[in-house]
Amino acid sequence: MGFFSGFFIRASAGEYGIYTLVAIHATYVELIAMCLVTNLRYMLMSAALSQKLAPATSRLHRLLMACCITDEIFGISINHKGCTPPAYTYSAALISTLFWAGGCATGIVAGGMLPTSIVAALSVALYGMFLAIIVPPARRDRNVLYALIASFLLSGICAVAPLVSQWSSGTRTILLTLLISSVVAWLRPLKNRESNGTE
Amino acid sequence: MEQNSPILYILLAILVTNLIRVLPMLLIKGPIRNTFLRSFLYYVPYVTLAVMTFPAIIETTLTPLAGVVALVVGLIAAWFGLGLFPVAIICCVIVYLIDTLLPML
Numbered sequence: 001m002g003f004f005s006g007f008f009i010r011a012s013a014g015e016y017g018i019y020t021l022v023a024i025h026a027t028y029v030e031l032i033a034m035c036l037v038t039n040l041r042y043m044l045m046s047a048a049l050s051q052k053l054a055p056a057t058s059r060l061h062r063l064l065m066a067c068c069i070t071d072e073i074f075g076i077s078i079n080h081k082g083c084t085p086p087a088y089t090y091s092a093a094l095i096s097t098l099f100w101a102g103g104c105a106t107g108i109v110a111g112g113m114l115p116t117s118i119v120a121a122l123s124v125a126l127y128g129m130f131l132a133i134i135v136p137p138a139r140r141d142r143n144v145l146y147a148l149i150a151s152f153l154l155s156g157i158c159a160v161a162p163l164v165s166q167w168s169s170g171t172r173t174i175l176l177t178l179l180i181s182s183v184v185a186w187l188r189p190l191k192n193r194e195s196n197g198t199e
Numbered sequence: 200m201e202q203n204s205p206i207l208y209i210l211l212a213i214l215v216t217n218l219i220r221v222l223p224m225l226l227i228k229g230p231i232r233n234t235f236l237r238s239f240l241y242y243v244p245y246v247t248l249a250v251m252t253f254p255a256i257i258e259t260t261l262t263p264l265a266g267v268v269a270l271v272v273g274l275i276a277a278w279f280g281l282g283l284f285p286v287a288i289i290c291c292v293i294v295y296l297i298d299t300l301l302p303m304l
Contacts, residue, residue: 035216125288
């Protein structure tokens, strides 16, 4: 069951939230609401990725690639030079999903066999990967650099600010993304001579 | 209220999470022409990953110092274009070393 669930949901933080709701026998409506909020950022990611696909990409491929979107898969897919081919996303998704689902099942069985220091060290791998994705473009494009600085600052502030810190990280993520991306896009729009698929 | 089966919950969760991801692909059929929207979607990946990274990286590690050092070194490593895998490994090693060695001091 753990394998099946991990295989098809693949939402990490959101998935944990779901399980806690199931544990307390929440209503279906609450479950749906929780799913929506924690996964809203995937909607933005999907929209962003849609622009990264070759115009010829079929509808079916687009939908399947969208289903593959997780933080990590999105990270590497959007980082692909030029247009992202479906096979790239699928292969990454397949391997990571198998591990994800396996880890989910193993976690249920073993209940945490690894020492916490190892787990903490490995969890940083995700953030290291994110850094490797977002920093190089900031070197090329000054505007991305400004966006990153603003993102770090505001994210840090929101984590400790009086009211905002009470909200879930998923909520903060999507609100900050909407806010900062809009402002930067408004102040520093892309030049019209840029064509799709190139950076 | 009768017991709700976990299977139904899971199926529902699967449906909703995948639907959310798929929706934009259904609505957005090709390259977007509007400059603001194009710009917005251009910045979204960087902003969203950045927001997710900080301050989470500091909260995930056993000691805050490990997170901070990993962040700084990670930023530098990424700036010099070391690549996804090397940067990730460097961060892991740093965190493990600091988390394990610091309590011993």
